[in-house]
Amino acid sequence: MKVLVTGGAGFIGFHVAKKLLERGDSVVVVDNFNDYYDVSLKISRAELIRKSGAEIIKMDISDYEALEKIFRQHEFDKVCHLAAQAGVRYSMEYPFVYSKSNVLGTHNILELCKEHGVKDVVLASSSSVYGNNKKVPFCEDDRVDNPISVYAATKKSNEELAYTYHHLYGLNCTCLRFFTVYGPWGRPDMALFKFTQLMLDDKDIPVFNHGNMKRDFTYIDDIVDGVIAAIDKPFPYEIINLARGECRTLLEYIDNLEKHLGIEAKIDMLPMQPGDVPQTHGDISKAKGLLEYEPEVSISEGVKKFVDWYREYYGIKE
Numbered sequence: 001m002k003v004l005v006t007g008g009a010g011f012i013g014f015h016v017a018k019k020l021l022e023r024g025d026s027v028v029v030v031d032n033f034n035d036y037y038d039v040s041l042k043i044s045r046a047e048l049i050r051k052s053g054a055e056i057i058k059m060d061i062s063d064y065e066a067l068e069k070i071f072r073q074h075e076f077d078k079v080c081h082l083a084a085q086a087g088v089r090y091s092m093e094y095p096f097v098y099s100k101s102n103v104l105g106t107h108n109i110l111e112l113c114k115e116h117g118v119k120d121v122v123l124a125s126s127s128s129v130y131g132n133n134k135k136v137p138f139c140e141d142d143r144v145d146n147p148i149s150v151y152a153a154t155k156k157s158n159e160e161l162a163y164t165y166h167h168l169y170g171l172n173c174t175c176l177r178f179f180t181v182y183g184p185w186g187r188p189d190m191a192l193f194k195f196t197q198l199m200l201d202d203k204d205i206p207v208f209n210h211g212n213m214k215r216d217f218t219y220i221d222d223i224v225d226g227v228i229a230a231i232d233k234p235f236p237y238e239i240i241n242l243a244r245g246e247c248r249t250l251l252e253y254i255d256n257l258e259k260h261l262g263i264e265a266k267i268d269m270l271p272m273q274p275g276d277v278p279q280t281h282g283d284i285s286k287a288k289g290l291l292e293y294e295p296e297v298s299i300s301e302g303v304k305k306f307v308d309w310y311r312e313y314y315g316i317k318e
C-alpha cells in the first residue's frame, strides 16, 4: 500500500509513518518543516523514517500546484492527513497561519484526493472542537457548534469539508478527534515536554487555571494503533474520538513527572488562558466498536517512557 502521510515530520505523523514502514507499506511524507517549534526535532524524526524507506518532501500543503505534482507522480492508495498548525495559544497570535495550513491545506488535500481517485482519507481533528461543553465524557454526537479558539474552529471546519467531499464525491473520510497526545518524540510546545525542560533547568513551571486543568492524556502508541486501524478500515464518513478515556488533573500528570525525573516541581499557579478549555474527557466506545481500539498505556508508564526518551535524546544523565 502506498500512503501519503502529511505532517510526517511532526510528532504523530512520524510515529504513524514509522509504523506503516515497519509493516511494509510504502510511505511518502509531505511536511513544510515550519519553525513553530525546534526544527531540528522535525529533521531528526524525518531522517529516521527516511532511513527506513520513506520519501520525504518539503512542501507546504497550501500550495495546490506543488501538491498536485506529488499526486500526479505517485498513485496513493490512502492519504493520512495529519499536517496542521497545532496549538491553541499560538492561534491567538497568528490566526491566519491556521486558515492557510488547516483550512486551505485540508481543502487542497481533499480536492486532490477527488481529482486523483484516492478513495480513503484519514484526517486529524481534535478534542478542542468540544470547546466548553459541560457534559462529559465528550461523545461524537455531542453538539460542537461553539469552538472557543481559532485552532478549534479550523479543526471543526475540516470535519465539515470532509463531510462535503464524502457527500458530493463519495470520498471515504474518517476524522479522528485526538485527545492530548504525549510520548517520545513529542511536541516541545506541549505541557509534558515544557515541564520536563523547565524542571531539569530548576525553573518554575506555569500551571494554568490554578491547577484545575483536566485532560484525557493519551499515549502516542495508542493513538498510532487507532490511526492505523482507521487507515485499514475505511468508512464512508465517521468522526471518532481517540483518547485514553480517563480524565486526569494536570497536577497528577506533574506528580508522575516528578516521580520519574526524581525532581520536585516548582509550580507557578496562573489563571485560565483565553481559548483554553478547562477539561477534556473522551468517550471511546465508538473507537472500541468500529476500530477495535483499546488504549493500553497508563499515565505512569507513558510519562516514564517519555522521560527515558528525553534523557536519551538530549544526553541527560540520571
Ligand SMILES: NC(=O)c1ccc[n+]([C@@H]2O[C@H](COP(=O)([O-])OP(=O)(O)OC[C@H]3O[C@@H](n4cnc5c(N)ncnc54)[C@H](O)[C@@H]3O)[C@@H](O)[C@H]2O)c1
Pocket (backbone or CB within 6 Å): 006, 007, 008, 009, 010, 011, 012, 013, 030, 031, 032, 033, 034, 042, 059, 060, 061, 062, 081, 082, 083, 084, 085, 086, 087, 100, 101, 105, 124, 125, 126, 127, 177, 178, 179, 180, 181, 182, 187
Ligand atoms: N498532539 C496532540 O495532542 C493533538 C491533539 C489534537 C489534534 N492534533 C492534531 O494532530 C495532527 C498532528 O499533530 P502533532 O501533535 O503531530 O503536531 P506537529 O506540529 O508535531 O505536526 C504537524 C506537522 O505538520 C507540519 N505542517 C504544518 N503546517 C503545514 C503546512 N502548511 N504544510 C505542510 N506541513 C505542515 C508541521 O511542520 C509539523 O511537522 C495535527 O493535525 C493536530 O492538529 C494533535
